[in-house]
Amino acid sequence: MTTTPQEPETLRVLSGIQPSGGLHLGNYFGMMKPMIKAQEESLLFCFIVNYHALTTVRSGKDLRQGTLEVAMDFLALGLDPEKSIFWVQSDVPEVVELSWILSCVTSMGLLERCTSYKDKVARGIVPNHGLFAYPVLMAADILLYQAHVIPVGKDQKQHVEVTRDIAERFNSQYGDTFVLPEPRIDPDVALIPGLDGQKMSKSYDNTLEIFSEENVLRKKIMRVVTDSKAVEEPKDPENDTLFKLYSLFASSEEIRDLGKRYRAGGLAYATVKDMVFEKINHHFKPYREKRHALNGERAKVERILADGAEKARYIANKTLRKVRRKTGLQYQKA
Ligand code: ADP
Ligand code: TRP
Numbered sequence: 162m163t164t165t166p167q168e169p170e171t172l173r174v175l176s177g178i179q180p181s182g183g184l185h186l187g188n189y190f191g192m193m194k195p196m197i198k199a200q201e202e203s204l205l206f207c208f209i210v211n212y213h214a215l216t217t218v219r220s221g222k223d224l225r226q227g228t229l230e231v232a233m234d235f236l237a238l239g240l241d242p243e244k245s246i247f248w249v250q251s252d253v254p255e256v257v258e259l260s261w262i263l264s265c266v267t268s269m270g271l272l273e274r275c276t277s278y279k280d281k282v283a284r285g286i287v288p289n290h291g292l293f294a295y296p297v298l299m300a301a302d303i304l305l306y307q308a309h310v311i312p313v314g315k316d317q318k319q320h321v322e323v324t325r326d327i328a329e330r331f332n333s334q335y336g337d338t339f340v341l342p343e344p345r346i347d348p349d350v351a352l353i354p355g356l357d358g359q360k361m362s363k364s365y366d367n368t369l370e371i372f373s374e375e376n377v378l379r380k381k382i383m384r385v386v387t388d389s390k391a392v393e394e395p396k397d398p399e400n401d402t403l404f405k406l407y408s409l410f411a412s413s414e415e416i417r418d419l420g421k422r423y424r425a426g427g428l429a430y431a432t433v434k435d436m437v438f439e440k441i442n443h444h445f446k447p448y449r450e451k452r453h454a455l456n457g458e459r460a461k462v463e464r465i466l467a468d469g470a471e472k473a474r475y476i477a478n479k480t481l482r483k484v485r486r487k488t489g490l491q492y493q494k495a
Contacts, residue, residue: 174199174345175206175308177250177299179214180227184234185368186441187361190350190409191314197239199312205245206306206473207235212250212257212298216291232462234372237452242465250302252470255477260294260301262484266330267297271323277316284364300324304331305477307340315351316360318344335487350409356384358402369406371445372452382438387430398423403433410440 176196178188199205209231211224218224228249240247250256272278275296282288291298303311303324311321321344328339352360355367362368369381385402398404398420408416419436422428455462485491 172203172310173206173306173308173340174203174310174312175303175306175342176312177208177210177213177302178231180209180211180224180231181214181218182227182363183368183370183372184231185355185361185363185370186406186409187314187353187355187368189238189371190347190353192312193235193238194350195312195345195347197235199310200241200244203310206308207240207245207247208250208302208469208473209248210250210299210302213295216289216295217286229459229462232466233452233455236462236465237448237455238371239448242469246469246472246476247465248469248473249466252466253305253474253477255474255481256298256301256305259305259477259481259484260298262488262490263300263304263327263331264294264297266334267300267327271326272296275323276319296320296323297327300327303342304328304339305480306473307476307480308342309340310345311342312345314353315346318346338483338487353409354402354405356381356402357386369441372449375442378442379438382434382441385434385437392429393426395426396423396428403430403437407433407437407440410444 174196176192178184178192184193196205196207200207209228211228214224214227218227232247232249235247236242272293278288278293278295281292286292299320300323303321304327311317311324313321321342325341328341332338355361355365356369357365357367359365359367369378373381385406387401387403388396390396401423404419404423407419411419419433482491
């Protein structure tokens with residue numbers, strides 16, 4: 162792994178998530194689960210990117226509520242604030258300063274090539290400057306904490322590459338300053354399919370939420386799109402969304418068995434829907450209970466986030482002081 166200049170002693174793993182709607186299985190497997198695992202073996206930086214959400218969320222109430230809800234979701238799933246640094250992006254506003262500084266070494270062309278921006282515009286989101294500059298703020302998020310590894314789903318890979326480009330540009334202009342980060346994408350869960358078989362995403366109304374109630378979950382699973390093969394016909398597990406969802410929760414033996422039943426014929430998709438429901442429901446039930454309990458502990462959650470922000474801010478300021486010195490923004494004699 163390429164790192165500059167002095168490698169911090171512990172591997173730093175960092176990722177963020179927007180507080181804009183109920184978290185779904187794509188978020189869980191693509192980002193949250195690898196993050197929670199990473200807290201055991203590295204220094205984990207996990208934060209709620211509310212400045213990013215401001216590019217699309219227009220209601221103060223929704224943003225406020227969404228922020229607390231994602232925090233509670235993460236804590237319920239096992240994020241341990243004793244083992245990690247967990248905070249809300251806007252509680253460390255230094256990131257906005259770094260974002261501006263990085264903007265000044267970022268070419269327009271680099272941002273114009275970002276597919277996530279183009280997709281959002283194609284979906285009808287009216288672009289504002291924040292949406293266009295989104296990857297620069299994300300680069301600032303990553304570089305401010307000198308993170309090495311960024312666990313994300315496949316859709317965010319390009320943004321991590323853009324971050325590397327920006328860091329390289331800055332380093333070559335001002336001398337080695339930033340660590341060059343790498344995305345961490347587990348190929349098995351890089352792209353979790355939604356109810357319609359496309360990428361699961363809150364923008365496509367095809368999600369299965371981690372914390373939905375049993376009856377809602379069951380109803381949604383009944384909506385998973387399959388081909389129209391009759392019960393007795395042999396079926397193709399590889400191209401079936403239900404099979405893919407089942408495989409996320411099943412043992413390799415269970416996956417093999419179900420694959421055989423698909424190919425043999427005589428298996429109804431309705432039966433697989435029940436199996437998928439049982440798996441998902443069973444997996445998240447304990448987390449759901451913890452999540453309910455957290456609803457009554459808002460003050461405690463706010464305290465956890467404030468403590469996390471304090472730790473993050475200390476590290477952020479170390480980097481920012483260096484950047485201010487190198488760029489000449491710090492004009493006084495040190
Ligand atoms: P959404 O597409 O629902 O708006 P976000 O863009 O907020 O989701 O994604 C938050 C995190 O979850 C990112 O790291 C992203 O890569 C990951 N992620 C989102 N959807 C999926 C998916 N379907 N499969 C794998 N990872 C995903
Ligand atoms: N862009 C990411 C998403 O939409 C969220 C994000 C913001 C992020 N800053 C980050 C992810 C820094 C990883 C690292 O999902």
